[in-house]
Amino acid sequence: MKMDAVENTMDLLEAIKARHSVRSFTDKMIEGEIKSSLQDTVDECNRESGLNIQLCLDEPDAFGGMRAHYGKFENCKNYIALIGKAGTDEPCGYYGEKLVMKAQQLGLNTCWVGMTYSKSKAPCVLNKGEKIQLVIALGYGNTSGKPHRSKDMMQLCKVEGEMADWFKNGMEAAMLAPTAINQQKFIITQSGNTVSAKPLAAFFSKFDIGIVKCHFEIGAGKENFSWKEV
Numbered sequence: 327m328k329m330d331a332v333e334n335t336m337d338l339l340e341a342i343k344a345r346h347s348v349r350s351f352t353d354k355m356i357e358g359e360i361k362s363s364l365q366d367t368v369d370e371c372n373r374e375s376g377l378n379i380q381l382c383l384d385e386p387d388a389f390g391g392m393r394a395h396y397g398k399f400e401n402c403k404n405y406i407a408l409i410g411k412a413g414t415d416e417p418c419g420y421y422g423e424k425l426v427m428k429a430q431q432l433g434l435n436t437c438w439v440g441m442t443y444s445k446s447k448a449p450c451v452l453n454k455g456e457k458i459q460l461v462i463a464l465g466y467g468n469t470s471g472k473p474h475r476s477k478d479m480m481q482l483c484k485v486e487g488e489m490a491d492w493f494k495n496g497m498e499a500a501m502l503a504p505t506a507i508n509q510q511k512f513i514i515t516q517s518g519n520t521v522s523a524k525p526l527a528a529f530f531s532k533f534d535i536g537i538v539k540c541h542f543e544i545g546a547g548k549e550n551f552s553w554k555e556v
């Protein structure tokens with residue numbers, strides 16, 4: 327998968343460190359240049375991936391309409407719907423996280439959502455064979471969230487020989503990746519300058535692996551290694 331970072335004042339490593347799930351939002355609308363910049367990135371991701379990602383703004387119904395709370399969410403009126411055919415879990419994770427990074431750079435907060443929203447209320451246009459895989463809640467947060475706990479690096483990777491610096495940097499970024507219920511069900515393996523990332527059996531772990539690969543590439547630098555498909 328390819329796509330270069332969209333330049334911004336906050337670089338991608340800073341965005342990785344600053345991003346935490348946020349589930350409570352202010353009334354501030356997403357509009358003007360922020361909206362068009364996000365839409366441009368959605369279009370770029372769709373061109374590259376063949377997904378049908380859609381930006382849903384000022385649409386409160388999927389997150390409970392006028393009710394203040396829905397699941398753990400409060401006042402969520404904006405979201406990104408990740409839409410694709412069966413078998414697109416990993417690209418949805420990868421390109422969804424590109425959009426999470428872009429949102430963070432634009433001063434927005436996000437939370438991946440697999441469960442606590444109403445899929446049927448989302449006003450998305452689906453092509454034959456497509457479905458809404460997941461959504462990403464979006465908006466100006468009431469807080470900027472807090473860091474998640476992480477497993478130790480050595481529980482999440484295998485290395486043949488000595489660990490390269492770029493691999494360690496990649497792992498540090500991967501450990502900051504959001505995963506469903508913070509499960510971190512993945513193993514990343516280094517063999518020379520080849521890396522594989524394997525999802526372990528768990529709900530949503532194939533989405534998680536796309537997210538984790540997006541982070542690993544940012545931390546390690548894509549020029550330092552190539553992915554081996556698993």
Ligand SMILES: Cc1cc2nc3c(=O)[nH]c(=O)nc-3n(C[C@H](O)[C@H](O)[C@H](O)COP(=O)(O)O)c2cc1C
Nearest residue numbers: 346347438439440441442474504505506507508530
């Ligand atoms: C694939 C996926 C699905 C998720 N689904 C939900 C959800 O349904 N509800 C929710 O409140 N959080 C959901 N989350 C957010 C995770 O709980 C959160 O990312 C994780 O606890 C790590 O915290 P962080 O995002 O602050 O780093 C989901 C995350 C991922 C990656």
